[in-house]
Amino acid sequence: xxxxxxxxxxxxxxxxxxxxxxxxxxxxxxxxxxxxxxxxxxxxxxxxxxxxxxxxxxxxxxxxxxxxxxxxxxxxxxxxxxxxxxxxxxxxxxxxxxxxxxxxxxxxxxxxxxxxxxxxxxxxxxxxxxxxxxxxxxxxxxxxxxxxxxxxxxxxxxxxxxxxxxxxxxxxxxxxxxxxxxxxxxxxxxxxxxxxxxxxxxxxxxxxxxxxxxxxxxxxxxxxxxxxxxxxxxxxxxxxxxxxxxxxxxxxxxxxxxxxxxxxxxxxxxxxxxxxxxxxxxxxxxxxxxxxxxxxxxxxxxxxxxxxxxxxxxxxxxxxxxxxxxxxxxxxxxxxxxxxxxxxxxxxxxxxxxxxxxxxxxxxxxxxxxxxxxxxxxxxxxxxxxxxxxxxxxxxxxxxxxxxxxxxxxxxxxxxxxxxxxxxxxxxxxxxxxxxxxxxxxxxxxxxxxxxxxxxxxxxxxxxxxxxxxxxxxxxxxxxxxxxxxxxxxxxxxxxxxxxxxxxxxxxxxxxxxxxxxxxxxxxxxxxxxxxxxxxxxxxxxxxxxxxx
Numbered sequence: 001x002x003x004x005x006x007x008x009x010x011x012x013x014x015x016x017x018x019x020x021x022x023x024x025x026x027x028x029x030x031x032x033x034x035x036x037x038x039x040x041x042x043x044x045x046x047x048x049x050x051x052x053x054x055x056x057x058x059x060x061x062x063x064x065x066x067x068x069x070x071x072x073x074x075x076x077x078x079x080x081x082x083x084x085x086x087x088x089x090x091x092x093x094x095x096x097x098x099x100x101x102x103x104x105x106x107x108x109x110x111x112x113x114x115x116x117x118x119x120x121x122x123x124x125x126x127x128x129x130x131x132x133x134x135x136x137x138x139x140x141x142x143x144x145x146x147x148x149x150x151x152x153x154x155x156x157x158x159x160x161x162x163x164x165x166x167x168x169x170x171x172x173x174x175x176x177x178x179x180x181x182x183x184x185x186x187x188x189x190x191x192x193x194x195x196x197x198x199x200x201x202x203x204x205x206x207x208x209x210x211x212x213x214x215x216x217x218x219x220x221x222x223x224x225x226x227x228x229x230x231x232x233x234x235x236x237x238x239x240x241x242x243x244x245x246x247x248x249x250x251x252x253x254x255x256x257x258x259x260x261x262x263x264x265x266x267x268x269x270x271x272x273x274x275x276x277x278x279x280x281x282x283x284x285x286x287x288x289x290x291x292x293x294x295x296x297x298x299x300x301x302x303x304x305x306x307x308x309x310x311x312x313x314x315x316x317x318x319x320x321x322x323x324x325x326x327x328x329x330x331x332x333x334x335x336x337x338x339x340x341x342x343x344x345x346x347x348x349x350x351x352x353x354x355x356x357x358x359x360x361x362x363x364x365x366x367x368x369x370x371x372x373x374x375x376x377x378x379x380x381x382x383x384x385x386x387x388x389x390x391x392x393x394x395x396x397x398x399x400x401x402x403x404x405x406x407x408x409x410x411x412x413x414x415x416x417x418x419x420x421x422x423x424x425x426x427x428x429x430x431x432x433x434x435x436x437x438x439x440x441x442x443x444x445x446x447x448x449x450x451x452x453x454x455x456x457x458x459x460x461x462x463x464x465x466x467x468x469x470x471x472x473x474x475x476x477x478x479x480x481x482x483x484x485x486x487x488x489x490x491x492x493x494x495x496x497x498x499x500x501x502x503x504x505x506x507x508x509x510x511x512x513x514x515x516x517x518x519x520x521x522x523x524x525x526x527x528x529x530x531x532x533x534x535x536x537x538x539x540x541x542x543x544x545x546x547x548x549x
Contacts, residue, residue, distance in 0.1 A: 001525055001527065003480070003530055003534055005480075006025065006481060009025050009029060009043060010024075010044045010046070011045055012045065012046035013491065013493070014354070014489065014490065016353075018354045018355065018391075019046055019353055020346060020353050020356055021046075021047075021048065021484040021485055021489065022044055022045070022046040022047045022052070022485070025477070025483055027499065030483075030496055030500050033500075034499060034501075034503035034504075035504070047485075048486060049153070049154065049356045050145060050146045050151075050219060050221060051485075053145075054153075054157065056158045057152060057154060059157070060152075061076075061130075063161070063164055063167070064077070064111060064130055064167070068109065068169060073132050073135070074133055075130045076130070076133075076141050076145060076151065077151065078131065078151060078152060079128055079129070080381050081108070081110075082379065084108045084131050085108060086148070086150075087131045087144045087145075088103075088108055090140070090255070091106055091133060091144065100137075101136075105133065105137075107131075108129055108131055109129070109130045109132055110127055110129055110170045111127065111128040111130055111167065111168075111170070112127050112166075112168050113125050113160055113163035113168075115166055125156075125160060143255075147221070147252050147256075148222060148252070149219030149224075149225060150218065150219075150383065152218075153356060153387075153388050155388050158387075182386050182389065184389045184393050185389055188216065188389060188393050189212075189214040190211045191393075191396060192214045192329065192359055193209045193210050193211050193214055195330065196209045196329060196361060197335075199448040199449050199450075199454075199456075200333050200335065200336070201336060201445070201446060204336060204365055205364070205365025207364035209363070213362045213364055214359055214360075214361050215360045215376060215382075216345075216358075216359055216389070217360065218383045218385070219357065219358050220325060220346055220347075221252075221358065222358055222383070223342050223343070223344075223358035223359055224323075226360065226380075228252055228253060228256060230372060231289045231290050232257075232258075232289070234368070234371060234375055235287070235289040236258065237258070237288055238259045238289065239260045239261075239288065239289055239290045239291070239292060240260065240261045240263065240288055240290070241253070241261070241262045241292050241293070242271070242291055242292070242293045242304050242309065243266030243297045243302055244266070244297045244300060244302065244513070244514065249292060249323070265513060266297070266303075266305075267438075268305060268308075271305060271308050271309070271312075274291075274312070278315075279316075282316055287317055287318060290318055290320070290321050291312075291320055292322075293321075293323070294323045295322055295323070295327045295332050295334050295443070296327055296437070297326070298325075298461075298487075298520075299463045299518060299520045300463060300513065300514065301432045301433055301459075302432075303327075303442040303443040303446065304439065305439075305442050306334065306338075306442065310337040319368055320338050321341075321342060322334040322337065323343070323344075324341055325342075325343050325347050325348075326461055326487070327434075327443075327459055328343075328347070328349065328403060328459060330399065331407065331447060331456040331457055332443070332446045333446060334446055339372070340362060340363070340372070341359075341360070341363070342358070342360055343359045344357075345358055345392060345396075346486065347486070348403060348460065348487075349396050350391075350392050350395045350396060351395055351398075351488060352489065353486055353489035353490070354391065354395070355395065360376075400454050402490070402525065403460075404457075405525055406488075406523055406524070407455075407456070407458060407459065407460065408457070408528065409528040410433070410457075410458065410460045411435075411457055412528045413521075413531060413532055414436065417464070417539075418433070427467055427539070427546050428466060429465045429466060429517070430464075431464055431465070432465070434459065443458070460487070460522055460523045460524075461520065461522045462520075463497070463518050463520045463521070464518065465515055465517055465518045466518075466519070466542065467517070468546070470545060470546075471542045471545055472516075472517040472519055472542070473496075473545075474541055474545035475519060475538045475539060476496055478542070479494055479535070479538040480538075481493075481494055486522070489522065490524050492522065492524040496519050496520075497519070498516040
């Protein structure tokens with residue numbers, strides 16, 4: 001398909017009711033939104049679901065407030081009683097400097113939409129749990145929503161809005177509401193298990209991943225949050241992040257403790273430093289609980305030496321958690337090194353930017369498997385709403401075909417654009433892409449072998465670093481493609497990553513090699529030559545800009 005005319009500012013991208021991205025056409029508008037400018041944020045009609053509350057969820061919350069006379073208070077909706085209670089606990093003892101409240105100022109109300117004749121489960125509507133709090137705590141509640149990804153989805157809100165005539169408050173139950181039962185969940189779990197076992201890079205243990213090893217969540221962030229708590233319940237010790245991992249992973253560890261260490265580049269020298277640290281701790285009789293990494297990392301597409309990490313894990317007795325979202329199931333096989341695999345299913349697996357979902361997979365050959373499985377099974381509730389699951393299952397049927405297209409397109413574009421770095425006085429200072437990175441051998445070690453059905457590649461994302469902010473700004477502003485958050489969609493998405501994610505922490509980001517002049521690009525299913533033409537025209541505009549400064 002050809003690149004479409006981009007949507008206007010603030011509109012959903014793609015143009016779908018449950019889209020997870022939003023068009024932010026200019027560098028200046030991205031900065032204004034990241035800084036919380038009221039005019040800029042009010043112009044948004046959509047946004048990434050953990051950062052922007054979908055209109056249907058807003059309408060449902062307002063209806064609950066009105067029905068139960070809570071107009072002087074604010075509320076946040078969850079489909080899991082455990083999540084609602086965790087939200088209340090966080091608001092009482094938040095550690096990020098937000099305002100906190102007292103236990104009696106925050107309540108959890110149970111909301112039903114069924115009747116004696118038509119129970120909730122017949123309508124595929126589990127109970128909702130409203131955390132009710134004073135307006136001054138809105139910032140704290142919003143941060144919990146972002147850090148945990150456990151809030152209700154727009155599809156679930158839409159279904160509840162259809163049942164408002166049956167809304168009622170019910171007595172808070174002692175146990176969380178069980179999940180709606182539907183065969184679609186097993187279909188998704190089995191599909192993920194099959195993909196993880198597809199074309200392995202090396203021999204493994206005797207057990208294969210099965211559907212019972214796959215746990216579904218309402219977002220990738222929810223999978224991270226629950227994996228972190230699983231490890232806290234297992235060992236309750238320090239975690240380590242190696243290689244630049246998504247900033248919210250780090251913030252989740254900060255928020256829910258107990259502590260973490262950060263080795264941002266993931267180089268061999270840093271792994272040497274990590275080994276010395278682990279040895280010192282071991283001599284003191286102290287163990288860490290886990291090392292977290294990505295394959296590859298966001299946004300610089302680096303891949304750490306996971307073989308070395310695995311050796312350290314076996315020696316010093318800790319868990320390896322790998323987020324394979326960017327490499328994705330099709331291209332990389334991390335089961336030989338990971339005890340736990342985290343994936344944002346929102347991205348390439350779903351592929352159409354209209355479902356928020358995540359998964360956690362336990363490696364059945366891990367020495368920690370039985371203990372971790374027991375911890376998860378004791379409290380696990382499937383909060384992925386059934387309507388989201390249906391859409392996810394439908395969208396992911398052609399995952400391998402889409403992955404092929406995105407691999408080919410990104411590789412073609414990088415082959416054409418990467419030479420810009422070596423041009424004298426070039427406006428492009430660096431390009432980041434797995435095969436062009438210093439860590440390419442580490443990525444290749446995890447790349448699946450080719451089969452008749454699929455040839456693995458380097459994923460659909462790359463990042464361009466420019467020589468100056470004004471040049472990067474001109475490139476983005478003149479780029480005639482969709483510009484907004486998320487990756488792995490069927491439409492190409494460009495984002496000035498630091499301006500959106502680290503607007504208030506630019507110095508910290510740059511100290512870890514993440515410069516504010518980068519533009520991250522996630523390719524879609526558009527024609528690769530037409531995409532190249534769009535990029536070249538934007539580069540030409542940026543080059544003219546450089547000549548004027």
